[in-house]
Amino acid sequence: MKAMSKETAKIQFDRYFAKLERKKAAKSIQVLVQSDKLDFQYGYSSGEWNVPFHIASIGKVFTASLMMMLTEREGVLLQDPLLKYFTGSELEGLFVVKGKDHAKDVTLEQLLAHTSGIGDYFEDSVQIGAPMTKLIISEPDKNWMPSELIDFTRERQQAVGVPGQVFHYSDTGYILLGLLIEKVTGKPFHQNLHELIFQPLGMNDSYLLYYSVPSNPQKAIQDIWLNGSKVTANQSLSADWAGGGIISTPKDLLAFYKGFNAGALFSKEKIRIMENGRHKFRRGIYYGTGMMEIHFEEFFFLLRGLPRVKGHIGILSTHMFYDPTTDTYIIMNFGSSEQMTQSFKALIEIVTRLKRIE
Known part of the structure; x- marks a missing residue:
């Protein structure tokens, strides 16, 4: 594979994303690529730079991070039964399989890893x-x-x-985790986000949609398209909450992921637990305990050799990934549920070119 300079990579990235816009292959794009190891930083935006956007299920990394913090600060254990924190009536009907209620068998780790067997209110x-x-x-x-x-x-x-026997991605499970965080801390979920993550990491443009405001003056967010409909101003987006209702910016997500990897929130041991992709989500995507790992070679055999990036995606074609081989952070927003395939093609384009930088 022929090496390329950093400036050449930036020019080619510009051409690539500009072409997507000319072809109307994306309604609105924001991209941030940053690597200290490569001394490389690249940004692209369809309009104004660093505009707040709905990060969708990338927010699950934040919910999982709060849970890991509770294990180190509040004595919560990942193997704790869910019934330690909820009453039987609160969990009634959520874990019934073939007439048998399995609520007593559900652990916190299973909720985090999507192996509790609970349904998914968002997509089921x-x-x-x-x-x-x-x-x-x-x-x-x-x-x-x-x-x-x-x-x-x-x-x-x-x-x-049955809990522990199936992987099934579930926003409902993460809503339960958000409620659990409130029960343990005695504070609203959004307050925990601000006090434990946003403020310590300097994420001053981030907030939980319809629940809080950012430290900086609030700006208009990037447009949101769900199944072909513009839903940017919909109050109904309150349906995301602890499953992915955060508004953030490329720079704030970079600050988060750098702080996360540096151990600013909790121990490296807990980071490894989150990253360990033990469960197959779908072809090429594996799930740990609140984070994803991408196996590009499963998308197409010629992609064998690309690094296994770690992070998360969201239904709105949002990406937050880290490539440990080049110490590179990749943040993207395409702002539409219909752009997922195109956004993954862009991720492959970025990772492939990063390998060639000299």
């Missing part, structure tokens, strides 16, 4: 009514409370398997 099919993704579009003024999200799964969906 429903037995009655409309699915959540359609409701977010059709009922834009609806303010979803966390308890309503749990009830959505309880009343309209079913558990998919």
Whole structure:
């Protein structure tokens, strides 16, 4: 593979993302690539730079991080049973498989790793009514409370398997974790985010949508498109909460991930637990305990040799990844659920060219 200079890489990245915009292959793009090891920094934006955007399920890394902090500060154990923190009635109907209630068997780690068997209010099919993704579009003024999200799964969906025996990605599980964080700390979820993560790491443009405001003056966010509909101003986006309701910027996410890797939030041992991708999410994507690992070679055999980046994606084609081989952080937002394939092509483009920088 032919080596290239840093300046050549930047020029080629500019051409690549500009071409996507000309072809209307993306509605709006923000990209940040930064590596101390390579002495390389690159940024691209369709408009103004460092605009706040909805990070979607990248927010699960933040919820998982708060949980890891509780294990070191509050005596919470990952193997604790969920029933240690919730009553039986609060969990009623959420973990029933073939008529048997498995709530007593669920651990905190299983919720974090999506192996509890609980349904997913956000993307699973429903037995009655409309699915959540359609409701977010059709009922834009609806303010979803966390308890309503749990009830959505309880009343309209079913558990998919016995705890510990199946991987099933679940936003409902992360809503339970958000509620648990509130129970343990005695503080609202958004207050924990600000006090334990945003403020210590200098994330002054970050906040939880419809629950808090940033330290800096609040700015308009990048447009959000869900299944072809513009939902930027929808109150119904309150359905994300602890599953991914954070608004942030490329620079703030870079500050987060650098602080995370440096051990500013909790021990390196806990970081390794989060990163350990033991469960196959789908082809090429493996899940640990709140984080993903990408195996590019499973997408296409010619991608064999690309590094296994770690981080998370979100349904709005948001990316936050770290390449340990080049010490590179990659933050991207395409702002639309319909741009996931294109955003992964962009990730491959970035990682491939980074390997060639001399």
